Amino acid sequence: MSTVTMNRRGAGTQAAPSVAAAAGSGSPTTPAASPASDPTADAALQPKVTHVVETMTMAAALNRALSDALTADDRVLIFGEDVGALGGVFRITDGLNARFGEKRCFDTPLAESGIVGTAVGMAMNGLIPVVEMQFDAFALPAFEQVVSHVAKLGNRTRGAVRMPMVIRIPFGGGIGGVEHHCDSSETYYAHTPGLTVVTPSTPQDAYSLLRAAIESPDPVVFMEPKKLYWSKGVVDTSITADLRRASVIREGSDVTLISYGPSVSVALEAAEALADEGRSVQVVDVRTLTPFDDQTVMDAVRSTGRAVVIAEAPGFVSVASEIQARVSEQCFEYLEAPVRRVTGFDTPFASPKFEHWYLPDVDRVLDAIDSLHWED
DSSP states (O other): OOEEEEOTTOOEEEEOSOHHHHTOSOOTTSOOOOTTSOTTSOGGGSOOOOOOEEEEEHHHHHHHHHHHHHHHOTTEEEEETTOSSSOOTTSTTTTHHHHHOTTTEEEOOSOHHHHHHHHHHHHHTTOEEEEEOSSTGGGGGGHHHIIIIITTHHHHTTTSSOOOOEEEEEEOSOSSOOTTTSOOOHHHHHTSTTOEEEOOSSHHHHHHHHHHHHHOSSOEEEEEEGGGTTOEEEEETTOOOOTTOOEEEEOOSSEEEEEOGGGHHHHHHHHHHHHTTTOOEEEEEOOEEESOOHHHHHHHHHHHSOEEEEEEEESTTSHHHHHHHHHHHHHGGGOSSOOEEEEEOSSSOOOGGGHHHHSOOHHHHHHHHHTSOOOO
16 A cells, blocks of 8 residues: 655655565565664675565565665665665665665765765775665756766776766656656756666566666666556566667567657557557567667567657657657668657646646557558
């Protein structure tokens, strides 16, 4: 059962039950994430990373990825606003402070630029910081640090200084929030050379992509779809992910839907609706916005000849418009119709009452597909 919690900025936030509870029935190998754990336990007695296959929420998958990363590598640190005893606004860090102690998972002041700046210094000195931004737009005060230092230090030093750090950002709509709490800021980061920008759409990808991001020697901005935190799926923790690869998650022969993060579920719903009408719809989950996997996406579009790009962010100068341009340039001779986009509107994010009008839904996707010059 969800509860409403006031965060330290005074914003009402739909928080969730503890990650352990949200995960459902855990296997015997699931490590306990209990505040009752002894933070002073000898490191040598901490459990090693064990592989599990079980159904869990995306929030639980992220928590598991962080826990396994902390267990696997002593250089990994987690910090941000309220990530300690509270376990984060969305409880993604639930129990980590108690299990790993104040030196591995700790709270910071309300100062996003200071959080990222501190992470830069840690990464330069051999640590692997994983920082949490409470909400997408709250990360903007740290944007200068990200653009000027996180993204550029590797190139500035010709590779002598690497930035092995992860910036986790809850993003997108679907939770009844307002602007600052439900923005889509992925384009800002995707436009910045030097950053890898990742967003999962399933609990499995949430686990595997976050583990891969933490193991990357270069900086990763990890965009977490808020509305999918409590979606459930089977997670196999032995599955690894390639940060440079998109994924065809549904095969089809008539049209390709290209999406990422929170909009992938909308694409799948539209595909299922059209299956009842006899249309075969392919769905591609981009997963990594940059570097962009041209090969997987273009091969998919060439196989169907029609494409629709779906994303929550405003469409003007967006990731969706970049994908539309790439497909048009690289697949022009294969296309049966112009590439369409279904996006959020070029306005500030809507209030909760009007959110359903703002976000791309199945009906808007079906309208776009209907416009693709069908002969029948």
